[in-house]
Amino acid sequence: MKRYAFLAILIQVMILLSGCWDQRELGEITVVTGMAVDKGENDKYVLTVEGINATELNKQTASGFAPSIVYGVEGNSLAELAYKVNEGISRHLIYSHMRTLIIGEELAKEGIIDFIDYLERNREIRDDFNILVARGLRGADILRVTYQFQKSPSLKLHTQLDTMMKDWGGDPGVRMNDVIRAWTSSGREPVMAAVTILGDPKKGLSSENMKKVTPDALVILDSLAIFKEDKLAGYLSLEDSRNYLWIQDKIIKTSITVECAEGRFMGLRVYNTKTKIKGEIQGGQPKIDINIRAEAYVDGTHCNNQFDKAKTFFECDRCAEKHLEKLISGTVKKVQEEYEADIFGFGEVMQRQDYKDYKPIEDSWDEKFAEADVKVDTTVIIRRTGIRTKSFLNEVK
Amino acid sequence: MLKENISLSQLLTLLINFLLGSAIVVGVGGDAKKDAWIAIAIAVLIGLGVMLFYYFIISRMPGKNLFEIMEFCFKRPIAIMLSILYIIYFLYLACRVVRDFGELIASAILPSTPIEIISLTICMLMAYILYLGLEVLGRTSEIFTPYLFGFLFLLTILLFASGNVNLYELQPVLGDGFQPVFKALFPTLIVFPFGELIAFTLILPVVTNFKYCMRVSLLGVGIAGILLLFAMFLMIVTLGVDVLLRSNFPMLSSAREVSIGNFIERIDALVVFIMMLGILIKGSVFMFAALKGLEYTFRLPYRYFSLPVAMIVTVFSILISVNFGDHWQEGLELVPYYLHLPMQFGFPSLLLFVLILKLRKKKSKSSTKEMKF
Amino acid sequence: MSILKSLLKMRKKKELPIQIEEPPDADAGADLKTLSLEQLKEKIKDEFGSTIDLSMDDLKTEGKDALLVYLTSMVDTKQLKETFLQSLSGKHDGLKLTTEDDLKSLCKEKFGGAGYQLIETFNDIITALLFGNIIIVFKDLEKALSLSMASSEDRSITEPSTQTVIRGPKDGFVESISTNVSLLRRRIKNRNLRFEKFIIGSETNTSVYIGYMEGISNKKIVEEVRKRLRKIKVHAIFESGNIEELIADKTATPFPLALNTERPDTVAANLLDGKIVILVDGTPFVLLVPAVLVDFFSIAEDYYQNFMMGSFLRIIRYLAFMIALITPSLYVGILTFHHELLPTPLLLGIIAQREGVPFPAVIEVLIMEVTFEILREAGVRMPRAVGQTVSIVGALVIGQAAAEAGIISNIMVIIVAITAIANFVSPTYSFAAAARLLRFMLIIVSAILGLYGVLLVLVFIVAHLSSLRSFGVAYLSPVAPFIIEQQKDVFFRFPFWSMRQRPAYLKTQNPEKMPKTGSPSPPPMKGERAN
Numbered sequence A: 001m002k003r004y005a006f007l008a009i010l011i012q013v014m015i016l017l018s019g020c021w022d023q024r025e026l027g028e029i030t031v032v033t034g035m036a037v038d039k040g041e042n043d044k045y046v047l048t049v050e051g052i053n054a055t056e057l058n059k060q061t062a063s064g065f066a067p068s069i070v071y072g073v074e075g076n077s078l079a080e081l082a083y084k085v086n087e088g089i090s091r092h093l094i095y096s097h098m099r100t101l102i103i104g105e106e107l108a109k110e111g112i113i114d115f116i117d118y119l120e121r122n123r124e125i126r127d128d129f130n131i132l133v134a135r136g137l138r139g140a141d142i143l144r145v146t147y148q149f150q151k152s153p154s155l156k157l158h159t160q161l162d163t164m165m166k167d168w169g170g171d172p173g174v175r176m177n178d179v180i181r182a183w184t185s186s187g188r189e190p191v192m193a194a195v196t197i198l199g200d201p202k203k204g205l206s207s208e209n210m211k212k213v214t215p216d217a218l219v220i221l222d223s224l225a226i227f228k229e230d231k232l233a234g235y236l237s238l239e240d241s242r243n244y245l246w247i248q249d250k251i252i253k254t255s256i257t258v259e260c261a262e263g264r265f266m267g268l269r270v271y272n273t274k275t276k277i278k279g280e281i282q283g284g285q286p287k288i289d290i291n292i293r294a295e296a297y298v299d300g301t302h303c304n305n306q307f308d309k310a311k312t313f314f315e316c317d318r319c320a321e322k323h324l325e326k327l328i329s330g331t332v333k334k335v336q337e338e339y340e341a342d343i344f345g346f347g348e349v350m351q352r353q354d355y356k357d358y359k360p361i362e363d364s365w366d367e368k369f370a371e372a373d374v375k376v377d378t379t380v381i382i383r384r385t386g387i388r389t390k391s392f393l394n395e396v397k
Numbered sequence B: 001m002l003k004e005n006i007s008l009s010q011l012l013t014l015l016i017n018f019l020l021g022s023a024i025v026v027g028v029g030g031d032a033k034k035d036a037w038i039a040i041a042i043a044v045l046i047g048l049g050v051m052l053f054y055y056f057i058i059s060r061m062p063g064k065n066l067f068e069i070m071e072f073c074f075k076r077p078i079a080i081m082l083s084i085l086y087i088i089y090f091l092y093l094a095c096r097v098v099r100d101f102g103e104l105i106a107s108a109i110l111p112s113t114p115i116e117i118i119s120l121t122i123c124m125l126m127a128y129i130l131y132l133g134l135e136v137l138g139r140t141s142e143i144f145t146p147y148l149f150g151f152l153f154l155l156t157i158l159l160f161a162s163g164n165v166n167l168y169e170l171q172p173v174l175g176d177g178f179q180p181v182f183k184a185l186f187p188t189l190i191v192f193p194f195g196e197l198i199a200f201t202l203i204l205p206v207v208t209n210f211k212y213c214m215r216v217s218l219l220g221v222g223i224a225g226i227l228l229l230f231a232m233f234l235m236i237v238t239l240g241v242d243v244l245l246r247s248n249f250p251m252l253s254s255a256r257e258v259s260i261g262n263f264i265e266r267i268d269a270l271v272v273f274i275m276m277l278g279i280l281i282k283g284s285v286f287m288f289a290a291l292k293g294l295e296y297t298f299r300l301p302y303r304y305f306s307l308p309v310a311m312i313v314t315v316f317s318i319l320i321s322v323n324f325g326d327h328w329q330e331g332l333e334l335v336p337y338y339l340h341l342p343m344q345f346g347f348p349s350l351l352l353f354v355l356i357l358k359l360r361k362k363k364s365k366s367s368t369k370e371m372k373f
Numbered sequence C: 001m002s003i004l005k006s007l008l009k010m011r012k013k014k015e016l017p018i019q020i021e022e023p024p025d026a027d028a029g030a031d032l033k034t035l036s037l038e039q040l041k042e043k044i045k046d047e048f049g050s051t052i053d054l055s056m057d058d059l060k061t062e063g064k065d066a067l068l069v070y071l072t073s074m075v076d077t078k079q080l081k082e083t084f085l086q087s088l089s090g091k092h093d094g095l096k097l098t099t100e101d102d103l104k105s106l107c108k109e110k111f112g113g114a115g116y117q118l119i120e121t122f123n124d125i126i127t128a129l130l131f132g133n134i135i136i137v138f139k140d141l142e143k144a145l146s147l148s149m150a151s152s153e154d155r156s157i158t159e160p161s162t163q164t165v166i167r168g169p170k171d172g173f174v175e176s177i178s179t180n181v182s183l184l185r186r187r188i189k190n191r192n193l194r195f196e197k198f199i200i201g202s203e204t205n206t207s208v209y210i211g212y213m214e215g216i217s218n219k220k221i222v223e224e225v226r227k228r229l230r231k232i233k234v235h236a237i238f239e240s241g242n243i244e245e246l247i248a249d250k251t252a253t254p255f256p257l258a259l260n261t262e263r264p265d266t267v268a269a270n271l272l273d274g275k276i277v278i279l280v281d282g283t284p285f286v287l288l289v290p291a292v293l294v295d296f297f298s299i300a301e302d303y304y305q306n307f308m309m310g311s312f313l314r315i316i317r318y319l320a321f322m323i324a325l326i327t328p329s330l331y332v333g334i335l336t337f338h339h340e341l342l343p344t345p346l347l348l349g350i351i352a353q354r355e356g357v358p359f360p361a362v363i364e365v366l367i368m369e370v371t372f373e374i375l376r377e378a379g380v381r382m383p384r385a386v387g388q389t390v391s392i393v394g395a396l397v398i399g400q401a402a403a404e405a406g407i408i409s410n411i412m413v414i415i416v417a418i419t420a421i422a423n424f425v426s427p428t429y430s431f432a433a434a435a436r437l438l439r440f441m442l443i444i445v446s447a448i449l450g451l452y453g454v455l456l457v458l459v460f461i462v463a464h465l466s467s468l469r470s471f472g473v474a475y476l477s478p479v480a481p482f483i484i485e486q487q488k489d490v491f492f493r494f495p496f497w498s499m500r501q502r503p504a505y506l507k508t509q510n511p512e513k514m515p516k517t518g519s520p521s522p523p524p525m526k527g528e529r530a531n
Helices: A002-018 A078-087 A105-110 A113-121 A139-143 A153-167 A176-184 A207-211 A238-247 A310-339 A346-353 A355-371 B008-020 B030-060 B066-074 B076-108 B115-132 B134-161 B179-191 B194-202 B210-239 B241-246 B250-256 B268-298 B302-319 B324-372 C002-013 C037-048 C077-088 C100-111 C122-130 C177-187 C219-231 C240-247 C264-272 C293-297 C307-336 C344-354 C361-381 C384-404 C410-425 C429-467 C484-489
Strands: A029-039 A045-052 A068-075 A092-094 A100-104 A130-134 A191-199 A217-228 A231-236 A254-261 A264-282 A285-301 A373-384 C054-061 C064-071 C116-119 C133-138 C144-148 C193-200 C206-213 C259-261 C276-280 C286-289
Touching (some): A029 A105, A029 A139, A029 A153, A045 A078, A068 A078, A068 A139, A078 A113, A100 A139, A130 A139, A130 A153, A139 A153, A139 A191, A176 B241, A217 A238, A217 A310, A231 A238, A231 A310, A238 A264, A254 A310, A264 A355, A264 A373, A285 A310, A285 A346, A285 A355, B008 B134, B008 B210, B030 B066, B030 B179, B030 B194, B030 B210, B030 B241, B030 B324, B066 B268, B066 B324, B076 B115, B076 B268, B076 B324, B115 B134, B115 B268, B115 B302, B115 C429, B134 B210, B134 B250, B179 B324, B194 B210, B194 B324, B210 B250, B241 B250, B250 B268, B268 C429, C037 C064, C037 C122, C100 C144, C116 C122, C122 C133, C177 C206, C177 C276, C193 C219, C206 C219, C206 C264, C219 C276, C240 C276, C240 C286, C259 C264, C264 C276, C264 C286, C293 C307, C307 C361, C307 C410, C307 C429, C361 C384, C361 C410, C361 C429, C384 C410
Parallel strands (some): A100 A130, A285 A373
Antiparallel strands (some): A254 A264, A264 A285, C054 C064, C064 C133, C133 C144, C193 C206, C206 C276, C276 C286
8 A cells, every 4th residue: 555655646746747738827928919920021921929018008017118019030931930939029929819910911912821721720829810901011010000098009909990890890800710711612702801000100119109199100990901812902992891791791880871962961870780692593694682671770961851750761761772772782893893803702602592503603603703793682771860850950040 | 246226317428428428529420511410410310220229239138238148149258259359449449539538638728738648637537437436437427417518508609699600501401412421421420429339238237227228328319419410510500611621629619719709718628628528428438348348357346457447548549549640540441440330230230149049049948948847 | 545444444343332231341240239338339439549529428318328429520419419318318207228129119209200220230330420320329239229410511502603594593502412402302392203322432431322213214324323333442532523534434535424513403404304313422513414415505594594595595605615616726727728718808917917926826826825724724723812813914914915015916815815705605614624625636736737637636526526425325416316306405495395305315214294285375366266
């Protein structure tokens, strides 16, 4: 019995002394919240990471130093670079809280598919970070612009895009998963949100930028980047980006401005909307029906509408429907003509609803998409008008 | 030697945990792509048949386990040879289960911890449980089963709540016809996990209320099958088929999708722990089957073998394959044909045949005897 | 295991229990008739030596020489004077004490109903003396008269200091075993309530009673309790804890295998469920066997208040136990292994707080937990007057100052505090102690293997729990083995009228507590048919 006890103790001591393989004390780590990948000068990539200086984010411990460190290294594979970054950063980097990945425009034009595999394969990096394109800039520049409230640039971007998507819908809400899914699917091309810097990127570098009411440099959501395969093909405006979301049935809330009379506008807040897409291939030509149903309330008007009669509501409904139809089909047409890239995933709809006819044209879907006959049918229902019925406008003397 | 018994509810939970065990970890029926759930649904029906088959063998001679029935059919020396084959088979399966788990832990939560340590710790735990006996195994599984259900329920809710469920991923149903479904079904889905129920031929005889045994075991296979089906459904609708097929551990990947309000995120580590319970039960059941074989061969209480056998499983769980690809290939291409089919269906069918013949002979003998009296 | 084996061996070796009705050893068993009064006096003096509390008086009563012996420390002298001496020195009515029958009739006349006893061996005299009896030996008579006159130097019945309730009876057991028995008897006025006496402890001769309900309790379990009590052969029993360790099915476990309580209402309720109570003289803590894990989470008050509240509090208790058990190890595991499990802002907040803390998280936790255990122990052992100071000083100094000095982080203080408070929720002290011990094991393992280690240990604990038995009853019943009918009183407390069954795992003789009555309902309305 004594021998066994001795053995047991020996094993325990061995495990205890050699153990803690995966242990990383909080004092030894730096949390990475953002990453930027750019084209390298000599090698394939430059990886820039943003490591958080946690003490600066806490009100009690903050002492006015920079909230994060941004540092980049150059090399051929992200997997190696992710650890090589430590040549300039003192602590272990933890990638599990990464929120934002920014891809420089230059690199995006050349193709990004190679390094995404690392991001998907790595167990630590989450699958649902925002993936963005830096329009006209290097990704690293975006990471360096500071902001008042959320001191970490990448966390700020994450929140900003999220809020934007919920309130108005400019951000396509694309996560890495969606990009990969779009690549692997024959009936869809990926999109990403594109951001850019308003102002002088050089001035955004210091924490002085945080002290101004209007910062010298500010990262704004600029447009929607369209990819063909893994290469950046072009950009769509923010308005189109919202329409794209609408087709994707991802709009949570948005506002539209409808022309109710000449030169006069009416603001509608859309709070509940549902999009259905039907697809069919007729004689080799794809036919797509987009059906949008939206509920809204009037949020301001320039016209003298009498919102105490049902008829006025119906008139406005029709008006808004026409406007919306124009918006949506305009966006689709633009994409069909300019890019020939099925970012809307109509091909997937075909695959689901008309598998037999889709199968033969699977490989040349993007050309078919450009010829597709897209019909948009909208129903807008204005439910209420805020806390006023008639506008005071027609009583103004 | 103390006579051990487990209750019907314990049998039920053992069956559920056993079938979910590693099947839910590695994912089954992937060959059928979008229709994997159809493949599983059919497999469950066949699984019920498999369970009936094993039950039928055992119910011929109530109270006797597989090895004792072998002795009845072929005399002890041959029975010992066969049982040694089965011991090795069961231990190999235990090794595979432990290895699956080790790979899961190593690739998902503890990448730099040596896989030996993970194998060792879980095997020690199994050894302890088996040293305490089958009853303790039954009770442990009974206690953890509600957690399993609770977890699946919670995961479903979280996935739906975080808006990751795309029901259209299931379409088109049977787009490529039944061909891929059958490909997934035979033999992989039948032998894994349903054919592995052969281990229960050693547990069924000690169930207290043998009368309801058939009903409960069918119920167990049914529930586990529905859960597997549901899990597969969940994985398809959250991940999509492409990601599902590319994932080593699809359930883990789908749990990673959960993200609610920047607060409930990255619960994959928790999922791993729930999976661990299934693995623990499954590994223990295989080890128990092997221990029973040793008990039969050496005529010593099986408890004495639990620690040594656990150490063997630890070592061989590492040695059976050099890397993950090897392990995967072995499990999908070699084992089902060369190991599962003969051990799960070949020998038992032969055994059943001989058993029925012998029983008939005995019956006619005894009836003629009766006539004499 | 070695402890267990040696214990088993020990038990095998022991054979004869010390019981009052057993025949005494041969050498000391001299009969009274062989001894004269003088010799007897000498002999008693030999036995007791020069102890000062032995009183031996010659007296002449009923025309006979007699010897009155008692221990002054054990006998109520006031009662002795008032009842005994008066009645003996009363009128002399010419009764002659020559035969045993004479003695009997004297006793009947004078001490009828006072609990007299006629004893004839010397050993019995010694035992009787030790239990506070007075002995009168008449000259030339073969039997001595023993009268129970034990003084009751007791604490009065007070509210139990552990297991207090808001609503419910406020009386608690005391040190005197006869008071305790009366407390139970008053609650259960039933002829089927039986008590049996055992004398345990070769040096202390402590009275140990077992009590059970005839016709309800499982006879096999009662017999098993008797058997185990008889097997005990130790020199001293001071507390029921001694007995608990000696009769437990397994000693190598941190979990208590017998429920101890100070509350008579708890005991009464459990007796009626078919359990067996073990009372030990000299302690207010009585044991209830067989105990299952669920018993340690249910208290009497659950049944005195609204069933919803009762159920809620019970769930809180389970939750608190889990918190007390795993919070520190989760802290270590998540903070050093699984950073991704925390939301980003929380992780950043904790990092900011821990900035500058010199210790690894596990050391930090161990320091704080040990410190807290020391504080707690100090709080219990300190004289009442300074106890208060210790807790305040402890909380202030250790918590605040250590956090301010940067030795530990603020969040650590929160963790330790929540663990400690959760631990106090446990209604039975001995069960909470298990959580206190296992916590350290969990912390160390989680420092090596992270949450995987925590779960490993938790499964280990569950396996261990399911292997435990208390008097042959599985410790985890009715959860595992699962009994569906018994779930009414496990995690929830169902309404009183619906809990009709006694615990099935006890295999009681009469499984039903009460007839099916249905839920109480208002009188039928007009036009409605009365049921």
